[in-house]
Amino acid sequence: MDLGESVTEWLQLWRDGDELAMSRVTDLVYRDLRRLAAFYLNGESHANTLQPTALVHEAYLRVSQIRKIDWQNRGHFIAVVTSLMRRILVDHARSRRAAKRDGANSAEIPTSQEPRQLDTLAVDQALVRMSERYPRCAQIVEFRFFGDLDFQEIAEVMNLSLTTVERDWRFARAWLQKKMAGSLDE
Amino acid sequence: MTNDDRLRDLFERATDLPPGERAEFLASGCGDDQAILAELRDLLVADASAMADESWQRSALRNHVIAEKRSAESSVGEIVGHYRLVELLGSGGMGSVYRAIRIDDQIDMSVAVKLIRAVFYSADVIAEFRAERQILANLQHPNIARVLDGGARPDGLPYLIMEYVDGVSPGDYCRRHNLTINQRLALFRQICSAVHYAHQNMVIHQDLKPANILVTQQGTPKLLDFGIAKILAPVPAVDCGCPAPLGESLAEPMMARMTLRYSSPEQVRGEPVTTASDVYSLGVILYELLTDRSPYGDVNRAPHAIMTAVCEQEPPRPSASTPKLSGNNASRGDLDSIVLRALRKSPAERYASVAQFSDDIGRYLEGRPVQARGDAPLYLAAKFVRRNLIMVLGATIVLCSLIGGLVEVALARGRAERRFSELRQLAHSVMFNYADAIDSLPGSTPVRAQMVTDALTYLDNLSKEADTPQLQREIVDAYTRVSNVQGNEYQNNLGDPAGAFATARKAAIAAEKLLREDRTTPALNSAAEAFSTFGDLLFSTGDLAATDHAYQRAISLREEIAEKSPHNTDNSLALVICLKHMGDLYGGYGWANLGKTAESLAYYQESNALAAKLVAQFPGNIDAAKASYKALMSLSSSETTMGMRNDAAKDLSETLRQIDKVRGELPGDTHVDLELANAEGRFGQMLLDDRNPAGAIPHLSHAVDLM
Secondary structure (H helix, E strand, C coil): CCCCCHHHHHHHHHHCCCHHHHHHHHHHHHHHHHHHHHHHHCCCCHHHCHHHHHHHHHHHHHHHHCCCCCCCCHHHHHHHHHHHHHHHHHHHHHHHHHHHHHCCCCCCCCCCCCCCCCCHHHHHHHHHHHHHHCHHHHHHHHHHHHCCCCHHHHHHHHCCCHHHHHHHHHHHHHHHHHHCCCCCCC | CCHHHHHHHHHHHHHHCCHHHHHHHHHHHHCCCHHHHHHHHHHHHHHHHHHHCHHHHCCHHHHHHHHHHHHHHCCCCCEECCEEEEEEEEECCCEEEEEEEECCCCCCCEEEEEEECHHHCCHHHHHHHHHHHHHHHHCCCCCECCEEEEEECCCCCEEEEEECCCEECHHHHHHHCCCCHHHHHHHHHHHHHHHHHHHHCCCCCCCCCHHHEEEECCCCEEECCCCHHHHCCCCCCCCCCCCCCCCCCCCHHHHHHCCHHHCCHHHHCCCCCCHHHHHHHHHHHHHHHHHCCCCCCCCCCCHHHHHHHHHHCCCCCHHHHCHHHHCCCCCCCHHHHHHHHHCCCCHHHCCCCHHHHHHHHHHHHHCCCCHHHCCHHHHHHHHHHHHHHHHCCCCHHHHHHHHHHHHHHHHHCCHHHHHHHHHHHHHHHHHHHHHHHHHCCCCCHHHHHHHHHHHHHHHHHHHHHCCCHHHHHHHHHHHHHHHHHHHCCCCCCCCCHHHHHHHHHHHHHHHHHHHHHCCCHHHHHHHHHHHHHHHHHHHHHCCHHHHHHHHHHHHHHHHHHHHHCCCCHHHHHHHHHHHHHHHHHHHCCCCCCCCCHHHHHHHHHHHHHHHHHHHHHCCCCHHHHHHHHHHHHHHHHHHHHCCCHHHHHHHHHHHHHHHHHHHHHCCCCHHHHHHHHHHHHHHHHHHHHCCCHHHHHHHHHHHHHHC
């Protein structure tokens, strides 16, 4: 996330009823999400550029829809965007799984070159349980896995030291790995 | 410490240790608690395996992108119907298009196969797909890629087989072949004929854009994906459980499949779509073909910004950015009118059909009068108001005064007079509320010129019927204002001094008429303003005697106002300026003047004395401060001319002090900087004349720095 400090200011204005500030904030967020999506496509085929754009588009729409939320600060804002990304990605994963189930002979056979992936739905479910016992760890995982923030950014957003974030992440990762054992590559 | 905290704490301490020492630590740390010991062991095993598992390095977003890419590519090589998919041509929101060849290879012919993505597959989609395919199969037109076949794969996913078009986008084609405007129009008309044909067959494309049109090497444009957007319409909406304050009309399915910059305003708003929508999209395409730019300027903006532009921003005339479009005098503006007619925000104001749109282009090509121009003046006027309402949105006061004014007019006058009143209101608004707003807008000059022409027409008609002093006064003000827009050297003007002069003369005549009936302060003020403006323009034509007369009239009116209302600051400020101008006229340095230096000095002195009084009275008034240093600087140069060296030096250094003060209050005002540079330059010059180069240098170098 490359949201500049100005976002906080704009959010402030927005909360105070300045509608233009809303446009500015969403502009910044949208640009940033796009940049993020484009980053992943670097060096890859151009044929697929539309998918991440569509994803960003959805995130953007949702950001526009929740503008009545009372924003505290930049961290809160990024947290909201991240939780939106999480919802979108989980929704996509769910519909993809449903399609797989419905299709008669469409079982996909992964090829050896395909990178192994964490199961988005399994992470999501495990995170729900984690947030009851280790809310801070769960938040860090959400930022990392769904919001694509790096540790430094997470530390800034959550106002924690980098070491704390890294230690929390290690614990959370082990905890989730244990909970999700057997659910990978479902 | 809770169990959760304890677990966490032990985990952290264990992982800090080298693996070999952990067992011992666990045994001592957990004590008799077998449950926590077991959990910790599991966690440490999980930690080790997660550490080695690179999938933890990737976020869900990245996984998503990989999955999408894989699902699109995985279909290459698949058999669909009698065809084998050989190449992914592109993929959009809901599906992908492949180039495919016949399995039997009997005929070496490629086809295009469109597949719907599994994610969006549902019984409804299939049903709609079948119905639509039948319609598409009936569309046989040389400029529409034909649908050859369709069906469902074994897994139930529908597909569509279409003619494969090997071509490039219309824009690329025009650039590569360096097509002339007329050739571009001819190409565009072929596209129109395809869209019109579809309309006759009850099919609305809804997604016309260059990406959906390919031009073959033979120069034949072909529409692709006809109606596919509709087939693919119902996107599974994902309920985010949030309120939608933007309005439900911004339907997500619509958003997901549209290409905003080619969409019509009604599409963007989620309103019912008719053939007029396709007319609009064609208008955008034509605009881009002619100008190589979008009617909305920068298209790399966030969706909502594009949406706002589509719904509210009136596109600039195509010829404004493309000189070659306005080269032909006879038809200058015709193309603009045609394109802009197709791009009207309201569907009802566009061409009624694509055929009419195309026919009008045909008339243009044949040099006959085009339909689009018929209703130009009224449309332009309406458009102007709308455009400017948007521009000053936020300046609610202006808006309220406009609405308030209209309501007042409607209430005060009978129905018969309403139109007249509205026109008057329009002219008034245009002159006073919006002229400033568009002053700084790049490319607004043609609009301003049109606005001035329209406004003058209204004003000339109004002035014949002006029967009340109030209306007469408004006319005087409006003429004065129009004159400034036409040719005031101090404003962003239209560079039309002759027009400005003629209008200012009308203002002065109207002012004389007004004064015969009305000597209230507002009337005197309007008339003085008119005479000053007229005087300025007379001065620039070199008619010094007439200038003198006009300025004298203005000054006497200002003095009359001052007598009635001595505390009218604005009037006093205007008087300061008038007196200064008189000084310029009589013997101003650097002006063609009457050569009466003594009188000139007297006017400058009077101007300066009044300004000094105002500054003393209103120390915080920046306009007074500015008027004061201007008067003082003029006085100083007049004194120099008269050989009054000491007075000149004293006044000039006072000028410097005053400008500096204003500059402190208006940091970054380049105009003030220039004034200071001017004064410093003069001061330096004066010191040089006094043979004091050492004293002059700091002033001169300061002047240079300021420039």
